[in-house]
Amino acid sequence: MSEIDAKAGKSRNGAARVRIEDIAEELGVSRTAVSFAINDRPGVSAETKRRVMEAADRMGWHRVYAAQALGSSRTMTAGFAPSRSFNELDDESFMLHFISGLHEGLCARRYGLLYRPCLTMEEEMKVYEDWASHKRVDGVVLINPCDDDPRPALLKELDVPAVIAGRAPGEPPLPSIGIDDSTAMTMILDHLYLHGHRCVAYISGNESLNYSKERVETFNRYLREHHMEHGYVEFSDYDAERAAHSTMRILTTGAPAPTAFIYETELLAATSLRTLSKAILDKNSDAPCWDYVRMLPAIVSFEDSFVCESTFPSITAVRRDARAYGERVAGGLLDVFDGKPVPDDQKAVHLQLIERESTRGYVRAL
Incomplete structure (x- = not known):
């Protein structure tokens, strides 16, 4: 058994947790290089990222989200709290596939999805206030924009990043990704x-x-x-x-x-x-x-x-393709997290x- 396999076995058996230092030592690179690669930050080559991620998977390394949140001020979680009746969510296949795509797009960057359905917009806004006060999420996805929508202003006041899934009226208050x-x-x-x-x-x-x-x-x-x-x-x-x-x-x-x-x-x-x-x-x-x-x-x-x-x-x-749409919206939110511009894309899905x-x-x- 190789050293990598041995370490992976120990980790899976609970004897020891694989650390970033273990991956750096195994590959002969710096701890900083491993950290940058795992967190998908610039500063390391694509080949190094590939080697680090392969080694991390083989060794059984898992992200410790609480520690990462303390170290980087990120929760590695996106929030989704749509205000729709439970019947609508049960009956509409589009929404179910959209959520699946949203989750898949976030998982590509090791983000989780906190899903909290609401019955009214007032309840939805209270959820955002709770998430912000307890630092539960790094940002949220909004759906179903409407005229005089109070949610974008609230999220700006709470300093919570967000992306709108849908066509926002007038000058978009937040980045929006819609369907034509x-x-x-x-x-x-x-x-x-x-x-x-x-x-x-x-x-x-x-x-x-x-x-x-x-x-x-x-x-x-x-x-x-x-x-x-x-x-x-x-x-x-x-x-x-x-x-x-x-x-x-x-x-x-x-x-x-x-x-x-x-x-x-x-x-x-x-x-x-x-x-x-x-x-x-x-x-x-x-x-x-x-x-x-x-x-x-x-x-x-x-x-x-x-x-x-x-x-x-x-x-x-x-x-x-609601699943692809969800992935595209997730990608837009991740761009916001990274400080990248999100084009006003209103033709994100093939019809x-x-x-x-x-x-x-x-x-x-x-």
Whole structure:
């Protein structure tokens, strides 16, 4: 067994903790060089960093976060305290994948993620005050920026670094990394327009959120530019039953009735599709399968997941790599920690429209 393996064995068995000095001695380099390499600081070559990290892994070295915090004033932890209902967090696959990417991006630099979901923005702000007073995190990630958002000013007052995941209104108060929601909406409407739809309804989420406002503005502008005289916009506050109720009401009272619906999330789309299907089948119980499908309006979801693939008909959706987005936001926060500029990137995620049965010519269009 090599000396490195022997030391690793002792460490794993609890007999001794591998120290930075042990790695320096093993490689024949200075303690400072090992410290710089482990903490990803400038001053050592890429080859030295590689050798140090390989040796640290083989020897079973683990970072002592408490000691590092005392020595460098860093906690090696980023905070994420989104103010959303627990139902939203459970039901939205985008957020789950975003958190996964956020965690993965932070882990690349050996940072941890402190996740603390909140029910209200007021609760979220109290969490930031608590984190700041107890020095729990080095910085935080904000989501869902809105007009007159009080959180950036609070974080500046608390001297807590932060990055906004989303498009901030006006002059961004903090570095922001967003998704081009205008392009996503245009992509959906182009698809529906080419399929012959001239009357479309958009069942949005929360009207106070900036990304919802941007989507609504793009929706209305598209209708004007393409001389589509009729369109409907309603807000569901992400309540699936409310979205389904709005869908049925618009279909039965709209003049003219829309031939296509756009939904903010896959859950809103799937629940509305189920309600529509039941209403049609109750009136046409003997209709052949595809005859029933042709009676449905076209349906598109702004979020894609296995839900869209599992329904019948399967649902056309915009695919956004939420995991990659989370990694990109984590990278932006790490840049802030390092004192590096973070470009105002509002096209951080590749968008792709996945066409499925709900708009693939099986459904009716004008």
